[in-house]
Amino acid sequence: MTLILLTICFAETNAQYLISSTSITNSLDSSCHGPTAIVHTNMYSVGQTVENSWGDGSHDTVTVNNQSGMGHMGKQHIYTSAGTYTIKHVLLYNNQRVDSAIQSYFYQFCKTVFIGTYNDVNNNCIYDTLTEKTNRIALTLEVDSNNVAIDTVDILDGLYYTLKGFPGTIYKFKVIDAPQGVQVTCPANQTISDTIAQFLVNDYMPKSFGINCTAVPGFDLAEHVSGRAGLDFHRPKITITNSNCNVQNPTLTMHYSPKYSFVSSSPAPASNTGQTLTWNLNNISMINQAQVYTSFVLSGPATAGDTIHTTYYLTPTTGDIDTTNNMVIIIDTIHQSCDPNHKEVLPEGDILAGTTLRYVIEFENVGNAPAQNIHILDTLSNNVILGSLKILSSTHKVYYTKLEDGLGHSIAKFDFPAINLPDTSHHDSCSGNVIYTIQTKPGLPDGTYITNRAGIYFDFNDVVMTNEATNVIGIPQSVNTLSNVTHTNLYPNPVADILTINTDATVYNSVEISNTIGQLMLQQNIKQNETKVNVKTLPAGIYFATLKGEGGSKTIKFEKL
Incomplete structure (x- = not known):
């Protein structure tokens, strides 16, 4: 579904009320719908309506709503045939035509399929x-349309994928990579096919790959x-997985910072000695993962910006196919406050083009009733490769959908159906x-x-928006050894007025x-190890503090409240 052309035509150039913009968007869910036409007016007034002519012989009239003093009209339309349609919107005020706009839209037939996996213990491919x-x-999976490879996508629990094209277009989903020791046995050619029909299809039977285990030894914790x-607190969540069929009973060990005191965990630790906790976990395999929820409080004086180190590692490692993911070292700074619904990225700050980023999206039900269903809409940067997205883990079953909003934005949707989060x-x-x-x-x-x-x-x-996670392309070229070991703290973060830099x-x-588009907002000399910067006049948002000197440069991100 592609917007081809936008042309605004003014019926009366001296009219008080005018159409200021038009656009076409697509519904951001895993079902196929027709396009939604959006019309904005320069000023709202009671009595405004929009007549829509959809180019297929159908017409309707929609009342304009007030949106911060401007008029807004949104209307979805479903076409029964593929093709290019000329859509005309006429703005009326008290039934008098005052302005019009025309836009052209190319509509394709659409079908959504669901791809999942199951353990075919009966060996009957059912x-x-x-x-x-x-x-x-x-x-x-490699995705083909009429035998032409068009996409690559990774799945964990399941995938919703939208098929577009003319009736008879055949899509194929072929497995091109699977974990060691895992064999895709159904279908025998490791390919699932589906065909676009003459009508919209929103209800369908899911299709799944049957999985069996091979005799290959080993595991991958x-x-x-x-x-x-x-x-106030620190509550790390640890998800333990095994991408192999061979069941393991691993031990998780956590060395935590002496700045915190252990309060509790679920499940309870098997041992608690000094700053070390251990958990003995059972039956970890490709069909069973484990979750460890922990809770800590500060054990003594600390300030926002202090650095803490936490180490996690899994044993055994003998026989593990990939031991690089058995140990995680987290170097974090203590935050003034923590939003339970947030996003973080590693590595942070300056990166090289082509770097693989690791994103974590955390959510918490802060209401007084269970959340039955949760989904996340994650608008991705146009500077990343959408086909490279790979889900590493999630605390609950998650279904992934690749979406486009019709305005040039790619969106990753993560569905947690029937999560029943307490x-x-x-x-x-x-x-x-x-x-x-x-x-x-x-x-x-550099500078992207x-x-x-x-x-x-x-x-x-209503939607809960996370913070903005930001990276900048470009690594300083003249950074000597001194700058690599220089300890720098920036706090509080987020900050309302005075930002303190310790270096x-x-x-x-x-x-x-x-700011996030590279505009220089403030500049100040550093004359002592503790520098105060007044950022009170900066608008709320994400900013970057770049320290420069004999040691090269170092960039640290912070948020202005």
């Missing part, structure tokens, strides 16, 4: 819901950690996350910003503060 379980298998440190009184189980990686495009020029923000939807409540004044002698 998913028996009573005796067979769905799997959390990371498969990489991994741990995925989320949770920011705060002045309310805020259950601190150990009222939160969750999804963790994924995605690659930035190679060849991006990679920004990302997600919207979290709890049932039918070595013999290494850095100035600080520049820029």
Whole structure:
């Protein structure tokens, strides 16, 4: 579904009320719908309506709504045939025509398929819901349209994929990568096919790959950690997975910062000695993962910006196919406050073009009733490779959908259906996350910003927006050894008025503060190890403090409230 052309025609140039803009968007869900036409007027008034002529012989009239003093009309239309349609909107005020606009829209037939996996224990290539379980298998699929490869996509629990084209177009989903020791046995050619029909299809039977285990020895344990440190508390969540069929009973060990005291965890630790906790976990395989929820409070004086180190590792490692994901070292700074619904990215700050980024989106039910369904809409930067998105883990079953809004934005949708997330009184189980990686495009020029923000939807409540996670392409070329070991703190973060920078004044002698589009907002000399910067006049948003001097440069992100 593609917007081809936009032409605005003014019927009466001296009219008080005019059409200021028009656009076409697509519904951001996993079902196929017709386009939604959007019309804005320069000024709202009671008595405004819009007549829509959809180009297929159908017409309707829609009342204009007030949107911050401007008029807004949104109307969805479903076409029964593919083709290019000329859509005309006529603005009326008290039934008098005052302005008009025309836009052209190319409509394709659409169908949505669901691809999942199951453990075919009966070896009959039929998913028996009573005796067979769905799997959390990371498969990489090549997507073909009429035998032409058009996409690559990774799935974990399941994938919604929208097919577009003329009736008779055949789509194929072929497995091109699977974990070691996992064999895709159904279908025998490891390919699922579907065909676009003459009509819209929104209700369908899911299609799944049957999975079996081979006799290949070994396993692949991994741990995925989320949770920011705060002045009030620190609640890391650890997800333990095994992408192999061979069941393992691993031990998770956590060395935590002496700045915190352990309060509780679910499940309870097997041992608690000094700053070390251990958990003995059972039956971890490709169809069964484990969750460890922990809770800590500060054990003594600390300030926002202090650094903490936490180490997590899994044993055994003998026989593990990939031991690089058995240990996680988290170096975090203590935050003044922690929003339970937030997004973080690693690595932070300056990166090279082509770098693979790791995003964590955390959500928490802060309401007083369980959340039945949750979904996340994550608008991706145009500077990343959409086909490289790979879900590493999630605390709950998640279905992935690749969406386009019709305005040039790619959106990753993460569905948590029937999650039934407990309310805020259950601190150990009222939160969750999804963790994924995605690659930035190679060849991006220095100074390119990679920004990302997600919207979290709890049932039918208003969207909860996360913070904006930002990276900048470009690594300083003249950074000597001194700058690599210089300890720098910036706090509080977020900040309302005075930003404090602690660093070595013999290494850095100035600080520049820029916004997310690279505009220099403030500049100040660094004359002592503790520097105060007044940022009170800056608009709320994300900023970057770049320290410069003999040691090269160092950039730290902060948020202005």
